[in-house]
Amino acid sequence: CFSTTNFVEKSHPDLLNEAWVWNVFDLYFLFVYFCPALYLCRDFRYKRFAERLAQLEEAEGAFDYFTLSYRSFGIQRRSDNGLVLREWAPGAEAVFLTGDFNSWEKQSHPFTQKEYGKWELYLSPKVDKSPAIKHLTKLKLVVLTKTGEYLFRISPWAKYVTKTLDAITYDWTHWDPPQPYQFQHPRPPRPSSLRIYEAHVGISSPEEKIASYRNFTRDVLPRIKDLGYNCVQLMAIMEHAYYASFGYQVTNFFAASSRFGTPDDLKHLVDTAHSMGITVLLDMVHSHASSNTEDGLNYFDGTDSCFFHGGSRGNHSLWGSRLFNYSSWEVVRFLLSNLRWWMEEYHFDGFRFDAVTSMLYHHHGIGTSFSGNYSEYFGIHVDEDALVYLMLANHILHKLYPQCITVAEDVSGMPGLCRSIEEGGLGFDYRLTMAVPDKWIQVLKEVRDEDWDLKNIVQTLTNRRRGEASITYAESHDQALVGDKSLAFWLMDKEMYTNMSALTAMTPVIDRGIQLHKLIRLLTHSLGGEGYLNFMGNEFGHPEWLDFPRKGNNESYHYARRQFNLVDIEHLRYRQLYAFDRDMNLTEDKYGWLAAGQAAVTTLNQADKVIVFERSNLLFIFNFHPCNSYIDYRVAVEHAGKYKIKLNSDELQYGGHGRLVQDTEFFTEPMPFNGRAQSFLVMPTHVSLNKQMCS
Ligand SMILES: *[C@@H]1O[C@H](CO)[C@@H](O)[C@H](O)[C@H]1NC(C)=O
Ligand SMILES: *[C@@H]1O[C@H](CO)[C@@H](O)[C@H](O)[C@H]1NC(C)=O
Numbered sequence: 001c002f003s004t005t006n007f008v009e010k011s012h013p014d015l016l017n018e019a020w021v022w023n024v025f026d027l028y029f030l031f032v033y034f035c036p037a038l039y040l041c042r043d044f045r046y047k048r049f050a051e052r053l054a055q056l057e058e059a060e061g062a063f064d065y066f067t068l069s070y071r072s073f074g075i076q077r078r079s080d081n082g083l084v085l086r087e088w089a090p091g092a093e094a095v096f097l098t099g100d101f102n103s104w105e106k107q108s109h110p111f112t113q114k115e116y117g118k119w120e121l122y123l124s125p126k127v128d129k130s131p132a133i134k135h136l137t138k139l140k141l142v143v144l145t146k147t148g149e150y151l152f153r154i155s156p157w158a159k160y161v162t163k164t165l166d167a168i169t170y171d172w173t174h175w176d177p178p179q180p181y182q183f184q185h186p187r188p189p190r191p192s193s194l195r196i197y198e199a200h201v202g203i204s205s206p207e208e209k210i211a212s213y214r215n216f217t218r219d220v221l222p223r224i225k226d227l228g229y230n231c232v233q234l235m236a237i238m239e240h241a242y243y244a245s246f247g248y249q250v251t252n253f254f255a256a257s258s259r260f261g262t263p264d265d266l267k268h269l270v271d272t273a274h275s276m277g278i279t280v281l282l283d284m285v286h287s288h289a290s291s292n293t294e295d296g297l298n299y300f301d302g303t304d305s306c307f308f309h310g311g312s313r314g315n316h317s318l319w320g321s322r323l324f325n326y327s328s329w330e331v332v333r334f335l336l337s338n339l340r341w342w343m344e345e346y347h348f349d350g351f352r353f354d355a356v357t358s359m360l361y362h363h364h365g366i367g368t369s370f371s372g373n374y375s376e377y378f379g380i381h382v383d384e385d386a387l388v389y390l391m392l393a394n395h396i397l398h399k400l401y402p403q404c405i406t407v408a409e410d411v412s413g414m415p416g417l418c419r420s421i422e423e424g425g426l427g428f429d430y431r432l433t434m435a436v437p438d439k440w441i442q443v444l445k446e447v448r449d450e451d452w453d454l455k456n457i458v459q460t461l462t463n464r465r466r467g468e469a470s471i472t473y474a475e476s477h478d479q480a481l482v483g484d485k486s487l488a489f490w491l492m493d494k495e496m497y498t499n500m501s502a503l504t505a506m507t508p509v510i511d512r513g514i515q516l517h518k519l520i521r522l523l524t525h526s527l528g529g530e531g532y533l534n535f536m537g538n539e540f541g542h543p544e545w546l547d548f549p550r551k552g553n554n555e556s557y558h559y560a561r562r563q564f565n566l567v568d569i570e571h572l573r574y575r576q577l578y579a580f581d582r583d584m585n586l587t588e589d590k591y592g593w594l595a596a597g598q599a600a601v602t603t604l605n606q607a608d609k610v611i612v613f614e615r616s617n618l619l620f621i622f623n624f625h626p627c628n629s630y631i632d633y634r635v636a637v638e639h640a641g642k643y644k645i646k647l648n649s650d651e652l653q654y655g656g657h658g659r660l661v662q663d664t665e666f667f668t669e670p671m672p673f674n675g676r677a678q679s680f681l682v683m684p685t686h687v688s689l690n691k692q693m694c695s
């Protein structure tokens with residue numbers, strides 16, 4: 001999300017550092033022991049969830065039916081080509097349908113009022129038995145308000161909205177193609193190690209214009225495959241009238257953005273990804289909605305409380321957007337059906353829920369910092385309705401699609417976020433470690449290399465809630481946004497324009513940048529979580545930052561693109577970073593450290609700037625010292641035997657110095673060291689060590 005800078009994540013208190021596993025007994029014990037009220041809170045949450053679920057089951061048959069409401073709302077074509085239209089507009093005095101089909105006659109097609117604020121209209125087939133409204137017909141709802149105003153609206157259930165170049169707002173375009181898209185490929189199995197490529201279709205080309213779903217399918221999916229990522233997370237798919245909102249001010253929740261092509265083009269993209277074994281996640285924005293009225297959801301029925309909270313509670317003061325009323329039955333129907341829609345219609349494999357912190361708390365995280373004190377997560381400042389909504393969403397998704405993956409963007413560190421609902425959790429599979437990228441930016445911005453506090457860095461990477469899975473990243477789209485810049489640019493800045501050639505010797509700036517870029521990413525990948533995420537382009541050290549066309553930059557696309565052309569130029573060093581990123585993923589794919597429990601750090605030497613840890617039968621050794629190389633450095637291991645180098649950032653092909661002999665074999669000795677029974681000396685056979693780096 002684009003406004004997380006207001007949130008501060010501090011390290012969590014001691015409780016979390018103990019290796020306790022979250023289970024019902026621990027919960028009970030902890031809460032009863034430390035604070036009975038918290039235990040009651042957790043219990044209360046589960047009860048509220050169970051009640052809500054029971055209500056859905058009872059009132060609407062079963063949640064399966066309730067959450068498929070996109071099959072009864074909006075426009076439905078029956079088998080005889082009769083059209084049934086249904087809307088929820090409790091504040092309306094009357095509702096009409098208008099469009100090309102009735103020459104934009106405002107009142108010729110009135111809806112009939114039904115119970116609970118619902119409206120219905122039936123359009124019989126034409127004489128030739130074809131439907132009354134053709135594929136690609138432009139439509140509008142006309143809502144007559146209680147105050148006698150006529151409002152032109154797009155159906156909240158619209159599947160396709162389009163805009164002509166000179167128009168100001170979007171049009172509702174009826175989507176009912178004669179040949180519906182047929183998916184060819186099944187969903188791939190759920191990966192045990194999630195390596196996510198976070199991508200935005202529109203900016204996915206070097207050209208200074210908007211790239212399409214087709215461009216992405218043809219040009220970017222093969223790169224993702226080649227890089228060894230097994231998951232792509234698509235941003236900005238749900239239609240957003242304002243391009244520069246990066247997809248976070250959604251106007252039409254059921255429409256795939258037409259800026260990038262047709263719904264079928266997106267289906268083809270997902271299908272093609274599946275054919276490559278790539279899982280596809282959708283960046284899901286259910287935390288708020290655009291405040292647009294004519295082409296958004298705001299004031300749909302002429303009141304401020306349809307879909308959203310009425311009054312000031314319905315406004316997000318920082319984002320200028322509208323906040324959903326999660327206690328409303330029809331809002332829950334709309335949002336849960338929205339999740340089903342993207343699963344069923346587009347075959348997405350799961351969701352990354354945006355701005356979960358803003359949903360969970362009445363204060364939306366604004367001006368609040370989280371220290372880890374449990375009173376911050378339980379109490380009257382928690383929006384229990386939003387919390388129960390998220391539990392319902394996770395329950396339904398996991399019940400209906402056992403392979404579905406849900407990821408929460410939460411900066412607060414809500415306990416139990418990624419524990420099962422039965423245990424009193426919220427039921428997400430992963431959370432994003434939002435403190436990690438902030439730490440890297442802070443280190444690169446503020447700390448001299450020789451002063452890096454490795455203990456603090458390791459703590460940031462490892463201090464997470466045990467028993468709850470995390471997706472970690474050195475940088476995501478948040479860090480790339482204008483005002484900040486990519487890690488590569490923090491490291492190498494302006495020399496990236498002139499000194500990235502691999503044909504000349506590295507300058508000290510480029511040398512440092514290339515080496516640290518690799519180390520930062522590998523350390524984050526191997527120590528930081530149970531999944532890893534990279535933002536499109538950063539795998540090869542994308543320079544600069546992202547800025548979408550807007551008034552303030554003269555509508556320029558110069559920074560709204562990804563310069564894949566850089567990595568395609570044979571003699572530039574971007575290739576070396578790309579190769580390392582690729583081999584990092586391939587090594588993970590082979591050894592599966594992400595799926596292998598947390599690492600045990602055996603050496604954390606602040607003076608030597610060395611970190612050593614084991615994970616998944618692998619030994620990781622990092623030297624962050626800006627000047628020193630070491631000969632005969634003792635490292636501890638658990639398992640006796642022979643060790644070989646599998647991935648070496650110092651290889652020449654990765655822009656390294658080639659100081660290690662790749663096929664060296666290391667034999668353990670039964671010499672206890674740093675808490676392990678075995679150890680050995682790491683001894684590069686090439687002793688042309690680069691000692692002069694600091695001189
Ligand atoms: C998308 O692909 C088309 C067809 O090859 C090409 O003409 C167009 O320039 C591409 N657009 C972008 C933004 O790369
Ligand atoms: C939210 O919806 C509920 C149920 O429809 C309603 O009772 C309540 O007044 C709404 N809250 C606000 C602030 O609009």
Ligand SMILES: *[C@@H]1O[C@H](CO)[C@@H](O)[C@H](O)[C@H]1NC(C)=O
Pocket residue numbers: 291311312313315320
């Ligand atoms: C909510 O925000 C809109 C514009 O952003 C404003 O017109 C409206 O008065 C606000 N409502 C309240 C109750 O603050």
Ligand SMILES: *[C@@H]1O[C@H](CO)[C@@H](O)[C@H](O)[C@H]1NC(C)=O
Pocket residue numbers: 373374375
């Ligand atoms: C946690 O917050 C509560 C309520 O604000 C306070 O009484 C308590 O002292 C805090 N505990 C810690 C460890 O800071």
Ligand SMILES: *[C@@H]1O[C@H](CO)[C@@H](O)[C@H](O)[C@H]1NC(C)=O
Pocket residue numbers: 498499504505506507
């Ligand atoms: C770095 O780029 C500058 C400007 O083009 C050039 O003068 C200098 O020789 C380059 N340095 C190296 C080592 O290539």
Ligand SMILES: *[C@@H]1O[C@H](CO)[C@@H](O)[C@H](O)[C@H]1NC(C)=O
Pocket residue numbers: 552553554
């Ligand atoms: C936008 O264009 C105008 C007129 O060409 C120019 O004066 C202004 O500096 C430009 N602004 C930016 C941010 O480039």
Ligand SMILES: CC(=O)N[C@H]1CO[C@H](CO)[C@@H](O)[C@@H]1O
Pocket residue numbers: 225226227228229230277585586589590
């Ligand atoms: C998703 C993906 O490309 N995975 C590949 C990772 O690397 C291994 C080893 O080369 C391949 O077998 C996988 O297909």
